[in-house]
Amino acid sequence: FQPRFLSDYQSPAFTIKKVDLTFDLYDNDTLVTAIMQVSRIDKSSKQLRLDGEHLTLVSVAIDGQLLAADQYQLDDSSLTLSIEQDDFTLEIETKIDPENNTALEGLYKSGGAFCTQCEAEGFRRITYFLDRPDVLAEYTTTVIADENVYPYLLANGNKIAESSVENGRHSVTWHDPFPKPSYLFALVAGDFDLLSDTYKTASGRQVALEIFVDKGNIEKAHHAMASLKKSMAWDEQTYNLEYDLDIYMIVAVDFFNMGAMENKGLNVFNSKFVLADNATATDTDFFNVEAVIAHEYFHNWTGNRVTCRDWFQLSLKEGLTVFRDQSFSADMHSKAVCRIQNVRLLRRMQFPEDASPMAHPIRPEKVVEMNNFYTMTVYEKGAEVIRMLHRIVGDDGFKKGMALYFERHDGHAVTCDDFVDAMADASQVDLSQFKVWYEQAGTPTVKVEKQFDQAKNELTLHVSQHHPDLPVNKTTKDLLIPIAIELITQAGSQSHLLTLSQAQQTFTFKHLENEPVVALFTDFSAPVKVEFEQTDQALNTIITDAKDEFSRWDACQSLFMREIFALINAPSKAVSATLLATVSSILNSEGDNALKAEMLTLPSFDEIAELCDSVEPQAICRAVETLKQTIAGELASEFKQVFTSNQQTTYSKDAKSIANRALKNVCLNYMARSEQYASMVSKQYYEADNMTDGIAAFSTAVIANLPDLSAISEHFANKWKDTTLVMDKWYSVMAQQQQDTFTKLQALLDSESFTLHNPNRARSLIGAFAMNNPQHFHCESGQGYRFLADRVIELNAINPQVAARLITPLIQFGRFDQATQQKMKREISRIASIDKLARDLKEKVSAALS
Ligand code: B3K
Ligand code: ZN
Secondary structure: OOOEEHHHOOOOOEEEEEEEEEEEOOOOOEEEEEEEEEEEOOOOOOEEEEEOOOOEEEEEEEOOEEOOHHHEEEOOOEEEEEOOOOEEEEEEEEEEOHHHOOOOOEEEEEOOEEEEEOOOOOHHHOOOEOOOOOOOEEEEEEEEEEOOOOOEEEEOOEEEEEEEEOOOEEEEEEEEEEEEOHHHOOEEEEOOEEEEEEEEOOOOOEEEEEEEEOOOOHHHHHHHHHHHHHHHHHHHHHHOOOOOOOEEEEEEEOOOOOOEEOOOOEEEEEHHHOOOOOOOOOHHHHHHHHHHHHHHHHOOOEOOOEEEOOHHHHHHHHHHHHHHHHHHHHHHOOHHHHHHHHHHHHHHHHHHHOOOOOOOOOOOOEEOOHHHHOOHHHHHHHHHHHHHHHHHHHHHHHHHHHHHHHHHHOOOEEOHHHHHHHHHHHHOOOOOHHHHHHHOOOOOEEEEEEEEEOOOOEEEEEEEEEOOOOOOOOOOOOOOEEEEEEEEEOOEEEEEEEEEOOOEEEEEEOOOOOOOEEEEOHHHOOOOEEEEOOOHHHHHHHHHHOOOHHHHHHHHHHHHHHHHHHHHHOOOOOOOHHHHHHHHHHHOOOOOHHHHHHHOOOOOHHHHHOOOOOEOHHHHHHHHHHHHHHHHHHOHHHHHHHHHHOOOOOOOOOHHHHHHHHHHHHHHHHHOOOOOOOHHHHHHHHHOOOHHHHHHHHHHHHHOOOOOHHHHHHHHHHHHOOOHHHHHHHHHHHOOOOOOHHHHHHHHHHOOOOOOOOHHHHHHHHHHHHHHOHHHHOOOOOHHHHHHHHHHHHHHHHOHHHHHHHOHHHHOOOOEOHHHHHHHHHHHHHHHOOOOOOHHHHHHHHHHHO
8 A cells, every 4th residue: 555645746648538438237237338538648658557446347449449458457456558549539348346335435325226426536446547636527427227216317417318228227318518527426326306496596597406315305305405505695695606507416325435525516415414304403413414515515616616636635625615614604603603613623623633643734745545634634624724814815805816716727627826826816915934834734832921011001922833743744834823812901802913924923012001801813713722821810801801702712611621620630629619600600691592502511522632641531531520510510500590591482493592402401411410400301302392402301311321311212212213314313322321331332233223334323323432432432441442443343344434534533542641542552553453454544553553
């Protein structure tokens, strides 16, 4: 498994301008015929090397002449031909076995339907091809299958022909006029229910919108459809970007490695991000469906019309598209709460990744398995980088930059530098230092010291930037870091944007009558850690007086963090009375309930661990539990009171109702820890008329290990046994059990509806255990690590991509004490030693053990 390097990039020696594909679909024996118009670009190149994996080659012909076996070279990953002509027709027939494709890459079966997943390098499992994003071809696709079993035959673009053929089969042909890389190819064949609608673009064109779901699920597709229309309108209003084909199709499938895929005109989605109704989806599910629908739709311009030159540039489309979907969500909902959730995710998942053995810059320089780089870093940190750019060049400059980017690069495969250059040129800002964000891994730390000169009425901030020493960085350079701040004084508050470009810099603010309280990195203006000494009093001032709501939340989190670290160091210390007073005043304050709910939620295990080094994980769990118990006990009646006053009689999905539910359910979580109110949990569970309240009560019962738990869990499983997505929730909640955990986990693995073959199901039990049950995942016996490693080993043979994703928490050992690290590494070594270790896992375990 050789690594590939960004520095080795070479433009293609040949290109494929047109491809005509025919799929004769059968479960185990699908015949794929590819007729390609190939041209030589580099005149000195005589050998054409095509990518291909897991294929059975049937025939190869050049300009109609069949080649004999000694006229080409074939190995496990390629087909190489000697070429005389500059322009020629290449015809290749391959056979594939979709039904036994458990890796879910290339063409596979999900339930009864055929579908594809080609990004990043899955097209090479369909036919021999130049499977790289800088080869853009015009596709015509014919799909042939049994007419009764597969009434819908779909591919990219517009339908141009259909007919019945022999043996009860039918044939449909699609043509996509937009040249595209192979990773955007898609095909679907199946029997579905279809939700249809139309959208009129800003320039007046009619676009057909079609969402295909499993039979019986049509009512659950309306939210996705509404989300799609909102996304289309938002992109027109915000960036002047219109949809370009006459039809936009979305197909929901149950077996899918990721969230969704932006194939041109034919998105394939994990059903989790399409299906939603009041009974089965939580408020978070509704939010996520809308966000993922938007994300994939936005890719039509940022990804498809302008694509990546090579896979190292993945953040070109992903960081930008995440930034776009985050902006969209913030426009549709509470801006502050959206921002808080982005930051929580970044701190919980990306910061640890950026300090782990797999740390990489948002534009990686070395890759073994590309699927390992669809990461929090490329996506979420990538989006933060775009957000900084937006802050630096301003909203106007950014929009001009986007327009220039499309003007220059529409229809091309380009680099991250091309994007930044368009921004720099359009806004006339020098962004050369900014580009360092693309090449440097690791979370920077910004240290700030403040000085106030009462005589001069002057505030000075001494600011410095520090970069972790990571093996992946050859050198470290200073970054351009936008620091938005708020100075809070009795006279009001003022906002400033500082630009830190040097290792150390001083910023002075004059004419301040009194020493202000300083809120740093308002709106989380850069993805960094901050070291700045603040008194509890200053943090409380920020909580009550800052204009920036993100900073109010962040100050509250800092107070919690401070207390948790104090409890780690002195477990029997009393919880600070000031903190309890702060919590109480938030509970009783006026204002947005959604923000209050966020403020009252303690930092997660991973956010805490991220700020530690050499900490025993159990010490974190104990400290958090003590804090939670104390807050719950001391403020029990206040939680009860807020809980009661936010009860709703009728279910509604407006913002206010969602906010009330969020706050009420945070209160319920605390109440579960006080004896007098714990019974409210099962009462809420049985009385709930929506999934948000039902699952909140169920998971609270699990985490607090309440006596009614087994009755509730049985009731839930019985009620939802036939609804796959809801049963995934059941497994996730059950993975967080606190008592007899491993016996119960084994029973869950053995249960009839559990399978490692469905990625959602695998993640819902194993991923949820490793990520959301830190107490038992990190239990001292090492059994949690062993449990995860055993599943990863099983998955290695079934679906390496999912296996490699689930191993993540096991390789993030650096922050823990030596004894813990050893236990984790022992399991990684065990995985490393198995037979036929897939490339995906090999790359990660090698990095972890090196
Ligand atoms: N581009 C796809 C992800 C493909 C994953 C390949 N392993 C979804 C997205 O980011 O929109
Ligand atoms: Zn994406």
